[in-house]
Amino acid sequence: MNLETFAAAVTGRLIVSCQAPDGHPLRDTAALVRMAEAAAGGGAAAIRCGGVGGTPDVAAIAAAVDVPVIGLTKDGAGGVFITPTVEAARSVVRAGAQVVAADATFRPRPDGRPLTETIKAVHDEGALFMADVAALDEGVAAAEAGADMVATTLAGYTAPGPPPDGPDLALVRALREELPGALIVAEGRYHAPASASAAIEAGASCVVVGTAIIDPRWITARFAAALPPR
Numbered sequence: 001m002n003l004e005t006f007a008a009a010v011t012g013r014l015i016v017s018c019q020a021p022d023g024h025p026l027r028d029t030a031a032l033v034r035m036a037e038a039a040a041g042g043g044a045a046a047i048r049c050g051g052v053g054g055t056p057d058v059a060a061i062a063a064a065v066d067v068p069v070i071g072l073t074k075d076g077a078g079g080v081f082i083t084p085t086v087e088a089a090r091s092v093v094r095a096g097a098q099v100v101a102a103d104a105t106f107r108p109r110p111d112g113r114p115l116t117e118t119i120k121a122v123h124d125e126g127a128l129f130m131a132d133v134a135a136l137d138e139g140v141a142a143a144e145a146g147a148d149m150v151a152t153t154l155a156g157y158t159a160p161g162p163p164p165d166g167p168d169l170a171l172v173r174a175l176r177e178e179l180p181g182a183l184i185v186a187e188g189r190y191h192a193p194a195s196a197s198a199a200i201e202a203g204a205s206c207v208v209v210g211t212a213i214i215d216p217r218w219i220t221a222r223f224a225a226a227l228p229p230r
């Protein structure tokens with residue numbers, strides 16, 4: 001799939017991230033396939049998947065849905081862990097993803113190779129590259145290095161301490177200003193339809209929602225916490 005076709009498919013639309021962490025009751029490839037099917041049925045323009053389930057999740061979801069798949073692997077939870085190496089990126093394409101999402105922050109990469117090598121490997125395999133960044137300068141550098149799209153996925157996750165509650169709309173606005181013609185993906189803590197809509201108004205090309213759609217444990221906890229004290 002080329003960038004023009006992918007951009008046409010997702011612009012102005014919602015993408016759903018179907019992942020579950022280790023130890024979560026939904027951390028099961030078949031369960032996540034069902035979630036992806038449900039999300040596609042509800043109007044998701046693409047599915048983001050893989051995570052700790054890795055390439056088996058990507059392959060199973062790519063086979064089950066007829067929307068584009070943005071694949072990733074996760075290795076650990078500290079430093080660079082989203083599709084952290086050239087080899088991981090290649091394996092995601094080979095599993096069937098049309099787009100590979102990978103950490104594009106300035107932090108050192110575990111294989112010691114520059115981001116450009118991962119981008120090149122993904123392009124050589126015939127897929128597109130989504131740069132997951134935490135800051136404006138990282139997004140600009142990733143676009144200059146050949147990334148096909150820039151996502152705010154890691155905003156709030158690279159500094160010590162817990163991430164803020166809400167999404168980073170300021171980063172969306174700043175990326176749009178610096179990269180007026182780029183495909184900008186809003187992702188991370190979009191927990192309500194209104195905030196997803198605000199992302200598009202802030203200049204995002206599209207918005208990725210995960211937890212608030214596919215995690216019944218998180219949704220239940222929010223309802224439970226909203227009840228008056230007993």
Ligand SMILES: CC(=O)N[C@H](C=O)[C@@H](O)[C@H](O)[C@H](O)COP(=O)(O)O
Binds near residue numbers: 212
């Ligand atoms: C920081 C990190 O590891 N983000 C991951 C990236 O793939 C996923 O765990 C998130 O669920 C995804 O980005 C969607 O975000 P949210 O679940 O907040 O809607």
